[in-house]
Structures are given as C-alpha cells and as structure tokens.
Amino acid sequence: MTTENLQITLAARPRGLPVDTDWARVTAPVREPDDGEVVVEVIYLSLDPAMRGWMNDIRSYIPPVKLGEVFRAAGVGRVIEGRSPDLSAGDLVYGIVGMQRYATMKASALERLPADAGVSLPDYLGVLGLPGLTAYFGLFDVGAAQPGDTVLVSAASGAVGSVVGQLAKIHGCRAVGSAGGPDKCRHLTEVLGFDAAIDYKSGDSLTRAIGAACRDGVNVYFDNVGGPMLEAALRHLARGARVVICGAIHHYNETSAPRGPAGYLSLLVHRARMEGFVVFDYADRYAEARAKLAGWLAEGRLKSQVTIAEGLENAPQALLRLFSGDKLGKLVVRVADDPAA
Amino acid sequence: MTTENLQITLAARPRGLPVDTDWARVTAPVREPDDGEVVVEVIYLSLDPAMRGWMNDIRSYIPPVKLGEVFRAAGVGRVIEGRSPDLSAGDLVYGIVGMQRYATMKASALERLPADAGVSLPDYLGVLGLPGLTAYFGLFDVGAAQPGDTVLVSAASGAVGSVVGQLAKIHGCRAVGSAGGPDKCRHLTEVLGFDAAIDYKSGDSLTRAIGAACRDGVNVYFDNVGGPMLEAALRHLARGARVVICGAIHHYNETSAPRGPAGYLSLLVHRARMEGFVVFDYADRYAEARAKLAGWLAEGRLKSQVTIAEGLENAPQALLRLFSGDKLGKLVVRVADDPAA
Numbered sequence: 001m002t003t004e005n006l007q008i009t010l011a012a013r014p015r016g017l018p019v020d021t022d023w024a025r026v027t028a029p030v031r032e033p034d035d036g037e038v039v040v041e042v043i044y045l046s047l048d049p050a051m052r053g054w055m056n057d058i059r060s061y062i063p064p065v066k067l068g069e070v071f072r073a074a075g076v077g078r079v080i081e082g083r084s085p086d087l088s089a090g091d092l093v094y095g096i097v098g099m100q101r102y103a104t105m106k107a108s109a110l111e112r113l114p115a116d117a118g119v120s121l122p123d124y125l126g127v128l129g130l131p132g133l134t135a136y137f138g139l140f141d142v143g144a145a146q147p148g149d150t151v152l153v154s155a156a157s158g159a160v161g162s163v164v165g166q167l168a169k170i171h172g173c174r175a176v177g178s179a180g181g182p183d184k185c186r187h188l189t190e191v192l193g194f195d196a197a198i199d200y201k202s203g204d205s206l207t208r209a210i211g212a213a214c215r216d217g218v219n220v221y222f223d224n225v226g227g228p229m230l231e232a233a234l235r236h237l238a239r240g241a242r243v244v245i246c247g248a249i250h251h252y253n254e255t256s257a258p259r260g261p262a263g264y265l266s267l268l269v270h271r272a273r274m275e276g277f278v279v280f281d282y283a284d285r286y287a288e289a290r291a292k293l294a295g296w297l298a299e300g301r302l303k304s305q306v307t308i309a310e311g312l313e314n315a316p317q318a319l320l321r322l323f324s325g326d327k328l329g330k331l332v333v334r335v336a337d338d339p340a341a
Numbered sequence: 342m343t344t345e346n347l348q349i350t351l352a353a354r355p356r357g358l359p360v361d362t363d364w365a366r367v368t369a370p371v372r373e374p375d376d377g378e379v380v381v382e383v384i385y386l387s388l389d390p391a392m393r394g395w396m397n398d399i400r401s402y403i404p405p406v407k408l409g410e411v412f413r414a415a416g417v418g419r420v421i422e423g424r425s426p427d428l429s430a431g432d433l434v435y436g437i438v439g440m441q442r443y444a445t446m447k448a449s450a451l452e453r454l455p456a457d458a459g460v461s462l463p464d465y466l467g468v469l470g471l472p473g474l475t476a477y478f479g480l481f482d483v484g485a486a487q488p489g490d491t492v493l494v495s496a497a498s499g500a501v502g503s504v505v506g507q508l509a510k511i512h513g514c515r516a517v518g519s520a521g522g523p524d525k526c527r528h529l530t531e532v533l534g535f536d537a538a539i540d541y542k543s544g545d546s547l548t549r550a551i552g553a554a555c556r557d558g559v560n561v562y563f564d565n566v567g568g569p570m571l572e573a574a575l576r577h578l579a580r581g582a583r584v585v586i587c588g589a590i591h592h593y594n595e596t597s598a599p600r601g602p603a604g605y606l607s608l609l610v611h612r613a614r615m616e617g618f619v620v621f622d623y624a625d626r627y628a629e630a631r632a633k634l635a636g637w638l639a640e641g642r643l644k645s646q647v648t649i650a651e652g653l654e655n656a657p658q659a660l661l662r663l664f665s666g667d668k669l670g671k672l673v674v675r676v677a678d679d680p681a682a
Contacts, residue, residue: 060610226606245609260601265567268586268617269401275616276609 005030007070008099008315014055017253017323022055023071023316031104038082040093040103040110045312045333046074046125047319048159049224052252061278070098073315074130076113076121077103078339087112094124099315101335118298121338122306126159126330128293134246134279135163136289138222140171142277143244147172149219150238152210154229156194157184157305159330160246163293164222165194166302173220176213178206178229180325187328192303206232217241217270226250226258234263241272253323305329346371348411349440349656354398358594358664363396364412364657372445379423381434381444381451386653386674387415387466388660389500390565393593402619411439414656415471417454417462418444419680428453435465440656442676459639462679463647467500467671469634475587475620476504477630479563481512483618484585488513490560491579493551495570497535498525498646500671501587504634505563506535507643514561517554519547519570521666528669533644547573558582558611567591567599575604584608584615594664646670 004027011024033039054065054072065072075097079087084107087093095110097103113124126132138160139145151168155161156177165175165188177188178198185197196213200206210218210232217238223230226248233243251258267274282289296302307327309318312335321327345368352365374380395406395413406413416438420428425448428434436451438444454465467473479501480486492509496502497518506529509516518529519539526538537554541547551559551573558579564571567589574584592599608615623630637643648668650659653676662668 231601245606247609248606251606257603258606260572260603260605262598262601264601264605264615265586265589265592265599265617267615268588268619271618271622273614273616274605274608275614276606277612278609281612 003030003102004028006101006312008312009070010055010065010067013057013067016255017320018052018055018316020316025313030102033081033083033104036084036106036108037104038079038084038087038107038110040077040095040097040105041080042075042077042097042101042103042312042335043338044076044122044125044308045097045099045315045335046129047309047315047322047331047333048074048130049247049249049252049322051319052323061280070100072096073099074125075103075335076124077336082107092121094129099312101312117294119294120304120306121340122308122330122332123297123304125332126306127163127297127302127304128290129330130279131159131330132163132293133282133286133289135160135167135222136293137279137282137285138244138246138277139164139167139220141282142275143220143222143242145171145173145220148174150174150176150214150216151220151222152176152178152214152218152233152236153222153224154178154200154233155224155247155249156188156197157328158224161222161224162188162192162305162329163302166192166296168220169193169195170296170301176210176218184325184328187305191305200229207235210236220244222246224249226261230261231263234261234266237266237270237272239270239272241270243267243272243274245274245276249323307331309333311335344371344443345369347442347653349653351396351406351408351410351412354408355396357596358661359393359396359657361657366654371443374422374424374445377425377447377449378445379420379425379428379448379451381418381436381438381446382421383416383418383438383442383444383653383676384679385417385463385466385649386438386440386656386676387470388650388656388663388672388674389415389471390588390590390593390663392660393664402621411441413437414440415466416444416676417465418677423448433462435470440653442653458635460635461645461647462681463649463671463673464638464645466673467647468504468638468643468645469631470671471620472500472671473504473634474623474627474630476501476508476563477634478620478623478626479585479587479618480505480508480561482623483616484561484563484583486512486514486561489515491515491517491555491557492561492563493517493519493555493559493574493577494563494565495519495541495574496565496588496590497529497538498669499565502563502565503529503533503646503670504643507533507637509561510534510536511637511642517551517559519566525666525669528646532646541570548576551577561585563587565590567602571602572604575602575607578607578611578613580611580613582611582613584613586615586617590664648672650674652676
C-alpha cells in the first residue's frame with residue numbers, strides 16, 4: 001500500500017484561541033499494518049471542546065497531545081485493508097483514529113458499527129457517540145434527574161446540551177436551555193421541544209432570565225460553559241439541587257486563571273451539590289445507554305442535529321467554530337465521501 | 342417576678358467586622374410566663390460563626406435577626422419558674438434562648454438535659470450540641486468518609502473542625518487539619534490525635550503543605566473557611582473526592598463579592614463533588630448521633646475543648662474572637678454561675 005496520508009499534528013501550544021500555525025499538515029506514506037492491525041480510511045472526525053484542553057501541556061483526565069503528534073480525535077471510517085481476523089475490508093468502525101486521512105491501528109481499539117442500523121454515520125460521533133453518552137450519564141447518574149424536575153442546561157444547542165434537554169423531556173422533566181442568539185433559541189423550543197430557552201447573547205441579565213424561566217428553582221443544572229452562566233444558575237438552585245460539571249467552554253481559551261463561581265455558598269444554603277464527571281468512567285454501561293438512545297432516535301423522540309465542515313485540512317479552522325458558536329448540534333469534519341450520504 | 346433582664350439586641354447591620362455600636366444592651370423586666378411557658382435563667386450562650394450571617398439583611402437558610410430584636414443564640418440554662426407541666430424549676434435545659442439573662446419561652450421549644458450524665462454544661466453547646474452534630478452528619482453523611490480515607494478539615498481547632506478530625510480518627514481515617522499558629526497545630530496532633538497539622542499562618546504555600554500532608558490526595562475535604570484554603574484543597578483531590586461545604590468564615594466579613602474557587606474544574610478532572618448542608622435537616626437523627634458522640638466522649642476517645650468568655654455584656658466582643666482565632670474549640674459566654682463547675 002503506497003497511498004499518501006495527510007495528518008494534522010500539533011505544532012505549537014496556543015495561548016488563548018488556537019491559530020493556524022499551532023498546527024502542521026504533514027504528508028507521509030500510510031503505515032503498513034502489523035499483525036492485529038488494520039488500516040482505516042477516515043470518513044468523519046469529531047470536533048469537541050475538550051480538544052482545546054489537550055493542546056495545553058497540562059495533564060487532565062487524559063494526557064495532553066505531544067508536540068509533533070497526530071492530534072487526538074474520535075472518528076468513524078471504513079477498514080480498507082488489514083491483518084486481523086476481527087475486521088474485514090469494508091467494515092465501518094468507530095475509534096480514536098486521530099486527525100488524519102488513514103489510521104493504521106490495532107483492530108482491538110476499534111468498534112465495528114452495524115452495517116444497516118438506519119443510523120447516519122455522524123450520529124455515531126454525536127447522539128450515539130460520546131456526546132450522547134455524556135448527556136445520558138451526566139443527566140441520569142450524576143444529575144439524578146427525576147420526573148417533574150426543572151433541568152437547566154447550558155450550550156443547549158450543542159452536541160451534549162441538545163441531548164440533555166431532549167432526554168430531560170423524555171424523562172418527564174421541564175427542560176430549559178441557554179444558547180447564543182434567537183435562531184438557536186428557536187431551534188431549542190420549536191425543533192427540540194425545550195420548554196424555554198435563554199439567549200445569553202441578548203444582553204439581558206442571565207440571573208433574571210433564569211429566574212423567569214425556572215420559577216420553582218433549578219433542580220439540575222447541567223453545565224457545559226462555566227463563567228457567568230454558572231454564576232447565575234447558582235442563584236436559582238432549588239433545595240437539594242445537583243449541578244453537573246460537564247465542561248467549561250467559557251474558560252478553555254483564557255490566558256489567566258479563571259474566576260471561580262463566587263456564588264458557591266449557594267450550595268450550602270440550598271443543600272445542593274456540584275459534581276464533575278468523565279464519561280469514560282461509564283464505559284461498562286455504554287451498551288445500555290446506546291441501546292436506549294438508539295431506541296429514542298428510531299422512535300423520533302430524540303432528534304439529531306449535525307453540522308458538517310468539509311475537508312481534513314480545514315479541521316483546525318473548523319475547531320474554532322466550537323468557540324464562536326458558529327454551528328448547531330454536533331460538529332464533525334468530513335474527511336472522505338460518506339458511503340451512505 | 343420582677344427581676345430585671347439584660348438583653349443584647351441588634352442595633353445596626355455591620356459592614357465588615359461588627360463593631361460595638363452594632364449592638365445595644367437593653368434592660369427590661371423579665372416577662373411573666375404565659376400558660377405553657379417557663380422562665381429560663383441562661384447559664385451559657387453559644388457563639389457561632391453563623392451569627393455573623395444573621396446580622397446581614399439577607400435570608401439564608403434561616404431569616405436574619407431583625408433590628409431591635411434580641412440576638413438569636415443557642416444556650417443552656419436552668420428553669421426558675423414556669424407554667425408548664427413538662428418542666429419544673431431547677432431543670433437544666435437547652436434551647437434558642439437568645440442573648441439575654443432570662444428567657445421567657447415555650448417549654449415545648451426547650452430540651453431537658455439529663456441531670457447527672459457526667460457531661461459538663463458547655464459540652465451541650467459543643468461536642469454534643471450543633472457543632473458536634475454538624476461534624477457528625479457532615480463527615481459521615483455528606484462526606485461519606487470511609488476507613489482509610491484521608492480527611493482534611495479546615496478551622497480544625499474550632500468547635501466543628503476539632504470534632505471532625507477526631508471522628509475521622511475514630512472511623513479509621515487519616516486526619517489532617519489546618520489551624521492558625523504553632524500552638525493550635527500542636528494541639529491538633531498532640532492532644533486531639535490528628536495525623537498532621539497545617540499552619541495556615543506560617544506563610545508557607547498552602548498548596549504545598551496540603552500536598553505534603555496528603556500524599557495520596559484528599560478523599561474528604563471538610564471546609565469551614567472557604568478562600569485560599571478551599572482553593573488549595575481543590576488542587577489535591579483524590580479521585581471521587583467529596584468536598585463538604587459547612588461554612589466559609591474567611592468570607593463572612595467581606596464587604597465585596599467573594600472570589601469563588603477558581604479551581605472548581607478540579608471536580609471534573611477528579612470526578613469529585615462539592616456539597617453543602619445544613620445540620621437542621623438531620624433533626625430526626627440527632628438522638629442517634631448524640632448517643633454515639635456521648636459514648637465516645639465518655640470513653641475518652643473524643644475530647645472536648647471549650648473556651649469560656651465571661652459576662653453577657655461582653656458577648657459582642659467575644660464574638661469577634663471567632664474571626665481573630667483567639668480561642669480554642671467551642672467558644673461560649675458564661676452568663677450565670679454554672680452549678681456544676
């Protein structure tokens with residue numbers, strides 16, 4: 001096999017928002033597979049806010065990406081050749097394939113996707129992928145959402161938030177989401193079935209807006225952003241509320257230490273808790289959650305929204321759309337033609 | 342009954358540290374008891390950090406004290422007359438008697454103390470009172486401390502913290518406490534049996550000191566102070582840690598909005614939670630906890646430390662000792678002679 005590979009590697013560690021020179025585009029021959037390995041042609045790559053953290057030289061729940069290394073990314077693709085009895089050419093697979101056109105990797109690190117499940121490939125990176133699983137375990141396990149609860153979620157038009165709100169509705173909760181701009185807010189209430197939406201870009205007081213949308217207080221606040229939205233949500237906790245710390249995109253490009261939530265003593269007044277989690281800890285229950293998510297998706301009770309950016313070479317620019325908010329739902333990069341699309 | 346009463350009322354709402362003119366000393370005849378009421382001669386009053394919050398015009402978990410009102414305070418005393426079949430003259434009682442020499446109040450709002458339980462009266466305000474109960478439920482229920490855990494507690498030489506550390510040891514945990522100055526730190530390790538003490542006034546880095554004392558990370562951080570200590574503790578959480586928010590004395594006299602804990606995302610990295618609580622929610626389990634605390638006290642496994650300030654009229658000044666740290670263990674005011682002392 002002599003096909004040329006295109007790889008996106010980390011060239012420099014950014015301060016603040018990443019710039020194009022923080023990345024390098026490298027061409028190299030596709031590495032031949034060893035025993036037990038296969039070559040995957042990548043079709044879609046997932047772009048996730050957590051990637052910004054992996055660019056820093058700080059160990060979080062997983063190590064940072066090293067300088068010069070192909071950037072870590074989840075993706076779906078097709079096996080094109082291999083030396084493993086477990087996967088055959090043509091198999092569709094999911095795995096941490098990295099930002100590259102072809103990934104030569106162990107078959108055991110890949111998950112074979114069902115051939116005709118009626119699921120579009122990007123959904124394996126969104127509703128049925130880590131964002132959907134994150135929403136599921138964060139809302140039900142960490143947030144312990146109960147029917148009748150008011151669930152507030154930030155970045156509600158994003159990959160995780162949009163699923164959180166819809167799962168809340170399926171579970172019999174009231175769902176309130178925050179998003180940037182009237183179009184996204186309309187999407188929440190008119191397409192995804194949220195009970196109310198808060199436009200954080202409107203210039204209105206977030207505290208007043210949350211108070212108006214959550215008159216009995218917030219039972220579960222699912223936080224993807226941190227910053228002023230977390231601060232405002234803490235002012236409206238119901239007794240015994242659960243604040244689920246899933247992410248903090250507001251802070252990821254900050255160059256100085258973040259301000260913490262000054263209202264944290266609200267946890268005491270309202271006997272509430274704030275809890276962080278990492279979806280990887282739930283790996284032994286992914287199958288259970290995926291089966292439920294897939295069922296709701298098939299029934300039409302869970303809607304998928306995907307924004308597709310074109311071309312591997314544009315992945316670094318596309319990543320910035322997570323921070324500008326210029327996308328809806330799950331953001332993926334199309335690297336090769338989708339056989340089903 | 343014509344005895345004159347001395348009462349301490351709230352005269353003004355302080356900004357920052359209270360000053361003497363925020364209080365008034367009022368004399369008035371002792372009110373005659375109605376049916377169902379008794380007159381209590383107060384012997385000891387409890388001084389608690391939460392009192393500072395009650396001076397602000399902000400509803401927290403209980404309403405603030407009104408201007409002109411006798412200041413709310415728990416105390417122990419002796420019934421001197423009454424019109425209730427439930428209490429007789431000479432009975433020792435506990436209740437929210439207020440900052441005054443004589444409290445005329447409903448017998449049903451008082452708890453009769455056992456006559457010869459071998460417990461000193463101030464202990465009903467400390468180890469066996471709300472501070473001890475707060476330590477018990479905060480450590481075991483909210484903090485879910487397990488044998489083998491490292492338990493870090495701030496204000497560890499205080500009424501609550503000193504019990505938290507001792508209960509941690511009784512439960513088979515490693516106990517580390519922070520306190521101000523070498524004498525208090527020695528008290529923790531040499532008298533109360535803590536495994537290590539951190540002197541927050543030493544000028545050393547709190548973060549380094551916690552790291553050195555808690556090499557495997559902190560499983561339970563019981564926080565009474567907030568501020569830099571909370572910030573530093575968040576940097577050393579073990580996987581799945583519990584941060585118990587009991588109080589925040591660092592912030593109680595602040596005149597501007599507090600800085601929140603910038604390191605709160607450590608909750609995500611370490612799958613940890615931060616949870617607030619109010620001891621009053623455990624009222625139906627006080628008897629269970631008191632029986633255990635009294636047992637450990639009788640066995641000598643739990644040591645009581647009380648600082649006594651003399652004279653009701655000095656209560657406002659004595660309250661400031663909670664913020665300057667000029668006391669050890671539980672701070673009480675002696676209002677009348679203790680029959681047992």
